[in-house]
Amino acid sequence: MADRKIPAPGVNPETEPFWTAAREGRFLVKGCASCGKNHWYPRAICPFCFSDRTEWRPASGRGVIYSLSVMKRAPEPYVMAYVTLEEGPTMMTNIVDCDFDALKIGQKVKLVFKPTEGDGPPFPMFTPA
Amino acid sequence: MTIKGKAYIMGAYEHPTRLAKDKSVAQLHAECALGALADAGLSKEDVDGYFCAGDAPGLGPLAMADYMNLKLRHLDSTDMGGCSYIAHVAHAAQAIAMGKCRVALITLAGRPRSEGHSGAVPRMRGADAPDTQWEFPLGVATINAYAMCAARHMYQYGTTSEQLAWVKVAASHHAQHNPHAMLRDVVTVEDVVKSPLIATPLHRLDCCVVSDGGGALVVVAPEIAKSLKRPRVKVLGAGESMKGQMGGEVDLTYSAGVRSGPAAFAEAGVKPADIKYASIYDSFTITVVIQIEDLGFCEKGQGGRFVADGNLISGVGKLPFNTDGGGLCNNHPANRGGITKVIEAVRQLRGEAHPAVQVKNCDLALAHGTGGLLGSRHGAATLIMERE
Numbered sequence: 001m002a003d004r005k006i007p008a009p010g011v012n013p014e015t016e017p018f019w020t021a022a023r024e025g026r027f028l029v030k031g032c033a034s035c036g037k038n039h040w041y042p043r044a045i046c047p048f049c050f051s052d053r054t055e056w057r058p059a060s061g062r063g064v065i066y067s068l069s070v071m072k073r074a075p076e077p078y079v080m081a082y083v084t085l086e087e088g089p090t091m092m093t094n095i096v097d098c099d100f101d102a103l104k105i106g107q108k109v110k111l112v113f114k115p116t117e118g119d120g121p122p123f124p125m126f127t128p129a
Numbered sequence: 130m131t132i133k134g135k136a137y138i139m140g141a142y143e144h145p146t147r148l149a150k151d152k153s154v155a156q157l158h159a160e161c162a163l164g165a166l167a168d169a170g171l172s173k174e175d176v177d178g179y180f181c182a183g184d185a186p187g188l189g190p191l192a193m194a195d196y197m198n199l200k201l202r203h204l205d206s207t208d209m210g211g212c213s214y215i216a217h218v219a220h221a222a223q224a225i226a227m228g229k230c231r232v233a234l235i236t237l238a239g240r241p242r243s244e245g246h247s248g249a250v251p252r253m254r255g256a257d258a259p260d261t262q263w264e265f266p267l268g269v270a271t272i273n274a275y276a277m278c279a280a281r282h283m284y285q286y287g288t289t290s291e292q293l294a295w296v297k298v299a300a301s302h303h304a305q306h307n308p309h310a311m312l313r314d315v316v317t318v319e320d321v322v323k324s325p326l327i328a329t330p331l332h333r334l335d336c337c338v339v340s341d342g343g344g345a346l347v348v349v350a351p352e353i354a355k356s357l358k359r360p361r362v363k364v365l366g367a368g369e370s371m372k373g374q375m376g377g378e379v380d381l382t383y384s385a386g387v388r389s390g391p392a393a394f395a396e397a398g399v400k401p402a403d404i405k406y407a408s409i410y411d412s413f414t415i416t417v418v419i420q421i422e423d424l425g426f427c428e429k430g431q432g433g434r435f436v437a438d439g440n441l442i443s444g445v446g447k448l449p450f451n452t453d454g455g456g457l458c459n460n461h462p463a464n465r466g467g468i469t470k471v472i473e474a475v476r477q478l479r480g481e482a483h484p485a486v487q488v489k490n491c492d493l494a495l496a497h498g499t500g501g502l503l504g505s506r507h508g509a510a511t512l513i514m515e516r517e
Contacts, residue, residue, distance in 0.1 A: 004268070006217075006267075008266070008268050009203065009262035009263070009265075009266050010256055010257075010261060010262045011262065011287060012262070037376075038377070039376040040263075040374070040376070040377035041259070041260060041263040041264075041374075041377075041379045043259070046376075047375075051286040054366060066281065066379060066381075066382055067277040067278070067280045067281040068277065068280060068329075069273040069276035069277045069279075069280055069328045069329050069330075069331075070326075070328065071249075071268065071270070071272075071273050071327075071328045072325070072326045072328065072329065073249040073272075073325075073327040073328065074249070074268070074325060078268055079270065080267060080269060080276070080277060080328070081275040081277070082379050082466045084379075084383070088377065089376070089377025089378075090374070090377050090378070090379035091263075092263065092264050092267060092269065092270070092505065093267060094267050095422070105280065105281065105284045106284075114305060114427035115422055116266060123266050123267075125425070
C-alpha cells in the first residue's frame with residue numbers, strides 16, 4: 001500500500017526547535033522549569049502554571065494508545081489516535097505501519113518519524129512497540 | 130445578576146430548503162431573518178441587535194448587517210462553532226437585560242451540501258491556529274475526532290454500537306413526521322450497525338446529514354414580548370464553556386457540557402428531571418450520549434444504557450429529544466446545528482411541534498450544543514426555556 005501523503009506542518013518561530021530536532025531524528029517535548037510538568041502540544045508559555053520558563057526536553061518516544069479511530073472513508077485508510085507518552089502528555093497522532101484493525105486502546109507503541117510533503121520536516125507518529 | 134426572565138424568544142424560523150444551489154449564503158441568512166421576524170410579528174426596522182457566527186459571510190456581523198441594512202446598537206459575533214447560536218440567545222438576553230438592545234436577531238445559514246462538504250475530509254480551521262501544525266497533517270476530520278471519543282467511551286464504560294444506534298433510531302422515528310427532513314425513513318438498530326464503517330467505531334448512520342439551509346431567532350425584551358401575539362418562550366437560564374486538550378491531560382469521555390449544563394440549571398432554578406423536552410446537538414450519535422451524561426440526565430458512563438430501547442422517542446421514552454429529526458435526520462445547515470436545536474425547543478414550548486411528536490404539557494425545555502470538535506477542542510452552550 002502506498003504511503004499516504006502527509007502535509008508539511010506550518011513551522012513557526014515558537015516551534016522551530018522541535019522540527020529542527022525532528023529532522024535530526026530527535027523527539028522533543030516541552031516541559032516547564034517552574035512547575036516541572038511536560039505538556040503537549042509544545043508552547044512557549046506553560047499551559048499549567050503560565051510560566052515562560054519552558055524548555056525542550058528529549059522524550060523516549062514510548063507510549064500507549066489512549067484512543068484511536070481507523071479512518072475507513074479515505075482513499076488510503078489511516079489511523080487517528082491519541083497516544084499517552086511515557087513523559088506524561090497525551091498527543092494527537094497517527095498509528096502507522098501495522099494492521100490497523102488489530103490495534104487496541106492501551107497497546108504499547110513507539111515513535112516513528114514519517115516524511116511530509118515538499119521540504120517539510122518529518123512528523124511524529126507511532127507504530128506498535 | 131441573572132438573565133432569568135429578562136428576555137423572550139418570540140420569533141423562530143427554520144429555512145425549509147435542504148439543497149440551495151440557486152441561492153447565496155447571504156440570501157439564505159436574510160430569508161431566515163425575514164422568516165423569524167414575520168413569525169414574531171416584527172419588522173426589520175425593529176431590530177437593534179444582531180448576532181451571527183462564522184457561517185456569516187464577511188467580517189463578523191458587518192457584511193450581513195449591511196446586506197440587510199440593519200440599524201444597530203448592539204453587535205455580537207461570538208463563534209464557538211455549531212453551538213454559537215445557543216450562546217447567542219443567552220448573549221442577547223444579557224444585552225437586553227443591560228438595556229443594550231431590545232430586539233435581537235440571530236441568523237445562521239450555509240450551503241455545505243451544494244459546495245460538496247463532507248465531515249470525512251480534513252478541514253483547515255485556521256492556518257495560524259496554534260494547534261494546526263500539530264494536527265492538520267494527521268488528517269483529523271470531523272468524524273474521526275468524534276470517533277475517538279466514541280472509542281474511548283466504549284473502552285472505559287462498555288458503551289456499545291447498538292446503544293449508540295438507538296440515538297439514530299429515535300431521531301428517525303421523529304423525522305418520519307417532518308416533511309422537510311432529509312432522511313424520513315424509520316431505521317432500526319440493525320440498519321445503523323450494518324451501515325458502512327466511516328471512522329471506527331462510527332458507521333454511516335451514526336453521522337448527521339450535510340444540508341444547506343439555515344435558521345433565525347428573534348429575542349426580545351419583556352415589554353415587547355407582551356405586545357406580540359405569539360406564545361411567549363421565556364429565557365430561564367444559560368451556560369457556556371469550552372474544553373480542549375488541557376495541555377495534554379486529554380480526556381475524551383466528557384464535554385464542556387459539564388460546566389455549561391450545571392450553570393444553566395442553576396440560573397434557571399430547575400433540575401434535569403424537570404425538563405420535558407431536550408434538543409441535544411446530534412452531530413454524531415456519540416455526541417448525544419456524552420452530552421446527556423454531562424447535563425446530568427444520567428450518570429457519567431450510563432449514557433449508552435440511557436438512550437437505549439427508545440428512551441429518547443417522544444411518547445415512548447423518558448427524555449423526548451430532537452423531535453424534528455435533529456441533525457441525524459432533518460437538517461444540519463452550515464454544518465452547524467445549534468440554531469435548529471433552539472427552534473425545535475421553541476416549537477415544543479409553543480405546542481407547535483408535529484402532533485405525532487408534540488410533548489404533552491411541554492412547559493420546560495432545554496437546548497444544548499457542542500461546537501468545534503469534541504475530540505480536540507470544542508465549545509458548549511446550554512439554554513433553558515419556559516413557556517409562559
